[in-house]
Amino acid sequence: MVLTIFLAFVAFIVGLSVYLGRQTKTSSGYYAAGGQIHWVVNGIAFAGDYLSAASFLGICGMIATQGYDGFLYSIGYLAGWVVALFVIAEPLRRMGRYTFADAIDAPFRSSGIQLAAAISTLVVSLCYLIPQMVGAGVLVEPLLGLPHHWGVIMVGGIVMIIVATAGMASTTYVQFLKGGLLIVFSLVLVIAVCWRGLSTAPDQGGTVPFYRHRAMAARANGEKIVVTEETGWQHVETKVTPTGDRFAALQRDGATTWWRIDTATDGALELRETECIVKPKSGTIRQINGRPESPDNTIRQVGAIASLRGEANASTGPISPVGLIAAIGDPGTKITRWRESKFNSSSDDAVTVYHPSESDGARLLRPGMRFKVQGTWLERMDFVSLMLALFLGTAALPHILIRYYTVPGASEARKSTIVAIGAIGTFYVLTLFMGLGAMTSGVLNPADSNMAAPLLARSFGNLLFAVISAIAFATVLGTVSGLVVAASGAVAHDLADRYLNLGLSDSTKILLGKTAALGVGAIGIALGIMFKGMNVTFLVGLAFAVAASANLPAIIMILFWPRVTATGVIASIIIGMVSSLGLIALSPDMWGMYGLLPSAAPVPFSNPGIVSIPLSFITLVVVSLLSKSQKLLTD
Amino acid sequence: MLHEPANNSGQIDPAAPYKSRLGLALFGLYATFYAAFVAINLLAPGLMELPLFWGINFAVVYGFVLIIAALILAVIYDALCRAQEAKTPSTSAKDTQAWS
Numbered sequence: 001m002v003l004t005i006f007l008a009f010v011a012f013i014v015g016l017s018v019y020l021g022r023q024t025k026t027s028s029g030y031y032a033a034g035g036q037i038h039w040v041v042n043g044i045a046f047a048g049d050y051l052s053a054a055s056f057l058g059i060c061g062m063i064a065t066q067g068y069d070g071f072l073y074s075i076g077y078l079a080g081w082v083v084a085l086f087v088i089a090e091p092l093r094r095m096g097r098y099t100f101a102d103a104i105d106a107p108f109r110s111s112g113i114q115l116a117a118a119i120s121t122l123v124v125s126l127c128y129l130i131p132q133m134v135g136a137g138v139l140v141e142p143l144l145g146l147p148h149h150w151g152v153i154m155v156g157g158i159v160m161i162i163v164a165t166a167g168m169a170s171t172t173y174v175q176f177l178k179g180g181l182l183i184v185f186s187l188v189l190v191i192a193v194c195w196r197g198l199s200t201a202p203d204q205g206g207t208v209p210f211y212r213h214r215a216m217a218a219r220a221n222g223e224k225i226v227v228t229e230e231t232g233w234q235h236v237e238t239k240v241t242p243t244g245d246r247f248a249a250l251q252r253d254g255a256t257t258w259w260r261i262d263t264a265t266d267g268a269l270e271l272r273e274t275e276c277i278v279k280p281k282s283g284t285i286r287q288i289n290g291r292p293e294s295p296d297n298t299i300r301q302v303g304a305i306a307s308l309r310g311e312a313n314a315s316t317g318p319i320s321p322v323g324l325i326a327a328i329g330d331p332g333t334k335i336t337r338w339r340e341s342k343f344n345s346s347s348d349d350a351v352t353v354y355h356p357s358e359s360d361g362a363r364l365l366r367p368g369m370r371f372k373v374q375g376t377w378l379e380r381m382d383f384v385s386l387m388l389a390l391f392l393g394t395a396a397l398p399h400i401l402i403r404y405y406t407v408p409g410a411s412e413a414r415k416s417t418i419v420a421i422g423a424i425g426t427f428y429v430l431t432l433f434m435g436l437g438a439m440t441s442g443v444l445n446p447a448d449s450n451m452a453a454p455l456l457a458r459s460f461g462n463l464l465f466a467v468i469s470a471i472a473f474a475t476v477l478g479t480v481s482g483l484v485v486a487a488s489g490a491v492a493h494d495l496a497d498r499y500l501n502l503g504l505s506d507s508t509k510i511l512l513g514k515t516a517a518l519g520v521g522a523i524g525i526a527l528g529i530m531f532k533g534m535n536v537t538f539l540v541g542l543a544f545a546v547a548a549s550a551n552l553p554a555i556i557m558i559l560f561w562p563r564v565t566a567t568g569v570i571a572s573i574i575i576g577m578v579s580s581l582g583l584i585a586l587s588p589d590m591w592g593m594y595g596l597l598p599s600a601a602p603v604p605f606s607n608p609g610i611v612s613i614p615l616s617f618i619t620l621v622v623v624s625l626l627s628k629s630q631k632l633l634t635d
Numbered sequence: 636m637l638h639e640p641a642n643n644s645g646q647i648d649p650a651a652p653y654k655s656r657l658g659l660a661l662f663g664l665y666a667t668f669y670a671a672f673v674a675i676n677l678l679a680p681g682l683m684e685l686p687l688f689w690g691i692n693f694a695v696v697y698g699f700v701l702i703i704a705a706l707i708l709a710v711i712y713d714a715l716c717r718a719q720e721a722k723t724p725s726t727s728a729k730d731t732q733a734w735s
Binding site (some may be wrong): 368414 | 654657658659666677680692699702703705707708713716720
């Protein structure tokens with residue numbers, strides 16, 4: 001049934017594209033849907049475009065694993081629309097033609113701006129494309145039982161068909177459909193979560209028995225660890241991670257499992273059971289919790305309430321949304337969260353351990369789990385940097401900006417933005433409940449936070465899982481389609497037609513756009529496979545930082561500062577883009593991805609916006625003033 | 636065709652300066668509210684844990700209010716823009732290049 005619903009949904013979307021493709025005859029139709037989309041449809045399509053894999057998969061996953069810090073993304077993403085509505089929407093619509101590059105080049109007619117803006121559009125679209133593709137791979141694994149890379153290839157292939165057949169018109173209606181469905185079914189999911197209520201032994205509605213991970217008493221005997229609570233355990237080795245966590249490998253009945261070593265105040269030891277994956281150096285089959293990986297032996301689903309309002313065994317029954325937040329935030333509520341540690345065993349096998357720890361519910365409902373708001377000033381700057389990039393990034397995303405050209409005029413652009421704010425705001429309020437539901441329902445895959453929302457849906461039955469997964473897949477399709485249209489516009493319209501001035505005919509321009517869509521789709525597929533495993537909302541946050549650094553200063557200053565020059569705009573785009581990408585490449589998160597120690601990264605924060613956005617603004621002002629003086633002297 | 640707007644209404648909007656000023660004022664208001672949220676988290680993060688009502692803490696209430704406030708301000712902005720557009724209707728123009 002899951003497969004049938006999923007395939008029917010995808011077939012409908014592709015069919016719609018082919019139908020609309022027959023009506024697309026001009027480049028205006030291809031890039032801007034002829035500028036004839038109704039503002040209500042455009043507003044919901046904005047939501048469909050914007051509520052990407054990052055919003056649905058990533059934010060829910062981050063709230064489920066890191067609490068309120070994930071909700072910060074919801075707040076920041078929505079706040080960004082205020083900038084788009086109050087500052088950008090109407091003026092940009094009046095300036096523009098088809099693309100972001102058209103708009104900022106309108107006052108100058110500068111080939112340098114055309115080139116810089118086209119490159120920036122391509123870079124931002126590709127940065128944004130990566131998490132969508134990662135999200136696609138994540139979805140397909142449990143849904144169709146296919147490996148991650150097949151999910152990525154599938155999305156890439158379908159999007160290429162959608163975009164290559166009809167461009168912006170089909171993209172708009174796919175986004176409209178998916179945006180509406182996403183909000184409706186997210187609401188259904190939240191109602192289901194509240195109806196089931198909270199429990200310290202969540203059993204997914206009676207379908208999956210809750211597994212309580214064990215804790216055993218032990219003592220140290222020299223280098224050896226002796227389990228005192230049970231017999232038959234043999235200590236194999238002990239490992240200490242760079243973060244100070246200690247793990248012991250214990251063997252019983254021929255299976256070796258890893259346990260975290262906690263030291264009690266009296267010097268006695270407590271061993272906490274983990275979920276562990278061991279990849280043998282010899283390259284043979286992976287071991288999951290000491291046994292070979294198989295369909296019957298996978299990582300267990302986790303995430304539960306350790307104590308609810310001070311009680312270790314309790315449940316609430318149906319609960320209101322307000323009651324749900326209050327119960328989790330109660331001073332007596334503790335939540336079991338799971339962290340990842342990686343190290344090599346003494347025989348050089350790669351070991352990944354997911355281990356539990358209890359956090360106060362009240363602590364999870366305010367910022368600080370991921371972003372160190374009480375850390376050093378540098379650590380706090382990471383939080384400020386994120387909030388700045390989210391606030392300023394939305395209004396600078398090329399695939400969002402091009403949607404202002406699909407409506408008949410400036411006032412329609414404004415009205416569709418307001419519809420978008422209503423729809424997107426509703427969804428973001430729901431993310432908190434979906435995330436908290438996933439956190440406490442025993443549905444999380446500790447190896448991949450991105451699947452929190454679909455796995456939460458699965459705990460309510462296969463029908464909801466199939467529908468939610470199909471919508472999530474369409475979410476990826478809709479956003480990737482918009483990104484590919486924006487990127488293909490940058491290549492065919494901005495670079496080939498405007499910058500290189502090739503004098504293309506309308507039909508050649510459409511053909512070039514479609515060819516570019518294929519190329520961008522192929523690059524997206526490759527990057528999606530490369531970045532497997534990273535939280536998608538974190539990756540989108542970085543794309544926002546690049547957009548806010550490269551594009552926003554140029555847009556704002558062109559609109560509001562009469563002394564801006566073409567040279568200043570070009571310098572600002574280049575400096576903003578290069579500095580943000582450079583800071584990301586040298587950040588702790590990327591250091592971790594390279595397999596290095598994150599604390600050794602040359603840049604101490606992961607979000608570059610706090611440096612790169614002001615730098616881009618300053619560059620624009622200084623270069624504009626200098627080039628203006630130069631021009632006056634020359635004159 | 637290639638260098639024309641996707642769909643040009645052919646109108647000059649005399650309400651544009653008013654809408655621009657209004658937009659900036661509302662942006663300033665919201666940005667201040669947003670900046671206060673960031674500042675409280677940095678300077679007094681413990682405050683965010685305080686229960687306000689029905690057991691819901693300050694952080695959750697502030698987050699929801701930030702989301703709802705965006706919609707309320709957007710509706711106010713639209714209403715004021717419509718009123719101004721009704722007072723000063725758009726006029727046709729041959730030169731439709733109207734960025735301001």
